[in-house]
Amino acid sequence: MIKKYIMLAACTLGLSLSSCEDFLNYTPTAVVGEDEALANPENMVTAAYAMLGDCWYTYPFNLFPYGDISSDDCLKGGSGTTDTGYHAFDIWTTLTPTTPGEMDELWYRLYVAISRCNRALISLERNGDSLGKDVKEQRIAEVRFLRGHFYFKLLTVFRQIPWIDEKVVEDYTVEDNSYENVSNTALSYQELFQKVIADFEAAYNVLPVKKPGEDGRANRIAAASYLAKCYLTLAWGDGYEATTGENYINTEYMKKVVSYTDKVIESEYGYLEDYGDIFLPDYNNSKESIFAVQCSDYKDDNTTYGRANWSNTLNGCWKMWSCGWDFHKPSQNLVNAFKTKNGLPMFDDYNDEIAYPVNGQLTTQKWDPRLFHTVGMPTFPYKYESEYIMTKDNSRTPNTYGYYTSLKEVPQRSDGETFNGSWQAFPMNDYVFRYTDVMLMRAEALIELNQLDKAEKIVNDIRDRAAKSIDKHINYAKDQCEIALYPDNYFSTKEIARKCLRWERRLEMAMENGRFFDLRRWGIASKTLNAYFLTEQNDVYEGQTYGQYYKDAHFTAGKNEFFPIPYNQMFYSPGLYTQNKGYE
Numbered sequence: 140m141i142k143k144y145i146m147l148a149a150c151t152l153g154l155s156l157s158s159c160e161d162f163l164n165y166t167p168t169a170v171v172g173e174d175e176a177l178a179n180p181e182n183m184v185t186a187a188y189a190m191l192g193d194c195w196y197t198y199p200f201n202l203f204p205y206g207d208i209s210s211d212d213c214l215k216g217g218s219g220t221t222d223t224g225y226h227a228f229d230i231w232t233t234l235t236p237t238t239p240g241e242m243d244e245l246w247y248r249l250y251v252a253i254s255r256c257n258r259a260l261i262s263l264e265r266n267g268d269s270l271g272k273d274v275k276e277q278r279i280a281e282v283r284f285l286r287g288h289f290y291f292k293l294l295t296v297f298r299q300i301p302w303i304d305e306k307v308v309e310d311y312t313v314e315d316n317s318y319e320n321v322s323n324t325a326l327s328y329q330e331l332f333q334k335v336i337a338d339f340e341a342a343y344n345v346l347p348v349k350k351p352g353e354d355g356r357a358n359r360i361a362a363a364s365y366l367a368k369c370y371l372t373l374a375w376g377d378g379y380e381a382t383t384g385e386n387y388i389n390t391e392y393m394k395k396v397v398s399y400t401d402k403v404i405e406s407e408y409g410y411l412e413d414y415g416d417i418f419l420p421d422y423n424n425s426k427e428s429i430f431a432v433q434c435s436d437y438k439d440d441n442t443t444y445g446r447a448n449w450s451n452t453l454n455g456c457w458k459m460w461s462c463g464w465d466f467h468k469p470s471q472n473l474v475n476a477f478k479t480k481n482g483l484p485m486f487d488d489y490n491d492e493i494a495y496p497v498n499g500q501l502t503t504q505k506w507d508p509r510l511f512h513t514v515g516m517p518t519f520p521y522k523y524e525s526e527y528i529m530t531k532d533n534s535r536t537p538n539t540y541g542y543y544t545s546l547k548e549v550p551q552r553s554d555g556e557t558f559n560g561s562w563q564a565f566p567m568n569d570y571v572f573r574y575t576d577v578m579l580m581r582a583e584a585l586i587e588l589n590q591l592d593k594a595e596k597i598v599n600d601i602r603d604r605a606a607k608s609i610d611k612h613i614n615y616a617k618d619q620c621e622i623a624l625y626p627d628n629y630f631s632t633k634e635i636a637r638k639c640l641r642w643e644r645r646l647e648m649a650m651e652n653g654r655f656f657d658l659r660r661w662g663i664a665s666k667t668l669n670a671y672f673l674t675e676q677n678d679v680y681e682g683q684t685y686g687q688y689y690k691d692a693h694f695t696a697g698k699n700e701f702f703p704i705p706y707n708q709m710f711y712s713p714g715l716y717t718q719n720k721g722y723e
């Protein structure tokens with residue numbers, strides 16, 4: 140495809156030379172050539188960092204449609220099932236390589252980000268000595284961390300991808316176009332992951348251990364967290380259910396998860412005291428935040444619109460914000476999962492009956508307090524503020540998507556937005572890793588290594604923080620909350636420990652864009668989602684039914700574990716790419 144563009148450009152140039160020689164001799168201004176750009180390695184590194192937040196709702200780098208809308212935690216939302224192409228992610232049956240453009244946009248933009256990383260590495264190799272030896276080595280490590288970050292996302296969504304690094308870029312010539320020789324099956328899934336791991340290891344071996352909030356750059360603890368996540372992903376199998384799950388555990392990889400999370404524990408990162416504070420912009424870079432995409436408010440950084448979080452621009456609450464488009468809607472199944480009995484989860488019967496709390500109306504049903512930090516519900520204050528009470532009018536299409544709204548990715552209403560136009564955008568950092576997430580990964584690995592008591596201690600520490608997260612922000616729901624620690628030795632078997640860990644991860648990380656990837660890692664996506672589709676289509680809230688479109692939903696194991704390679708990428712690379720299994 141690149142050759143075709145070059146030939147077209149050459150033909151056009153030839154015609155122009157015959158009639159517009161004077162015009163072509165003009166040297167344009169405000170244009171930076173590649174050689175000039177590569178001469179400034181610090182700027183090239185900054186350009187690579189800038190791609191962390193260079194996202195949009197059609198290519199959200201936080202992957203909320205891929206990790207949440209596709210799961211049992213979330214309904215798509217919006218004006219109806221035809222609003223964006225994400226409906227196919229919600230029901231799976233209509234997901235194809237030609238599903239409207241969002242998948243292709245994500246693929247393209249992530250490779251743009253990788254291209255910036257590769258060019259930054261070339262710049263550092265050619266001109267990095269001007270920075271001094273130590274700074275040069277650190278910048279190379281930072282850029283390799285960033286490249287690993289973007290490749291991890293591509294692997295997570297699309298599985299079989301072409302690996303393009305700085306060598307491929309340097310080797311490119313018009314005569315021998317190295318890009319056109321890179322197949323998406325040149326490396327296996329495992330080999331691709333080892334490439335990503337090599338990038339994170341390079342970062343881990345060089346980057347400093349920084350204090351929380353020191354700056355937004357990559358650091359050694361963030362690299363350790365990513366290495367733990369890579370090994371945890373691989374430890375369960377290859378992602379397809381037939382070869383993933385409890386029968387495919389790689390204990391050596393699980394040991395690596397524990398080893399790398401040791402480094403996180405030894406750092407100054409830790410649990411923020413109140414769960415609600417984690418999701419307020421005033422705590423954007425607290426000790427809970429190991430690595431996050433940095434955002435800011437225009438009032439603070441003196442820019443026109445601030446450094447907004449554009450991934451979540453559709454996810455504001457309808458009529459609470461002037462243009463809240465009401466996407467990313469919590470499911471009834473998720474709300475039910477927060478039910479407690481004697482302070483512990485109702486593992487076996489949580490979804491037998493539809494229930495939801497009503498402000499000021501006490502019942503015998505009690506709830507994990509994290510529900511009120513995660514899900515906005517009618518009758519309750521919106522994000523803790525009593526002057527903004529949610530009603531049923533705050534849902535755009537209640538007959539399709541119900542009345543709940545997601546709270547974690549938005550600020551308090553009184554704080555306002557940093558951009559207000561046809562969409563809202565907010566100055567909320569996007570977590571890549573927060574401390575609790577990493578500790579849950581550690582507990583997961585410890586269980587598979589038969590260190591059940593240590594895993595139980597981690598889970599109870601997290602539950603203890605949740606129990607102490609009532610008075611500051613959700614005192615209005617205090618009488619509806621009940622949460623307890625697991626008794627000593629409750630994790631008596633792997634089966635019990637797994638159940639508790641997986642439940643805890645769901646509640647703690649709800650609506651943080653990763654639920655589907657958890658289900659896939661454990662090899663239980665088809666069982667979980669197909670059961671969810673059967674019950675969620677019967678949703679009702681005060682007489683209003685919704686979710687009936689799930690009658691058309693089905694998750695097919697051996698296919699839907701990964702998303703298809705976008706049609707445009709297959710079309711522009713004929714014969715070079717192989718489609719993912721089941722989407723041929």
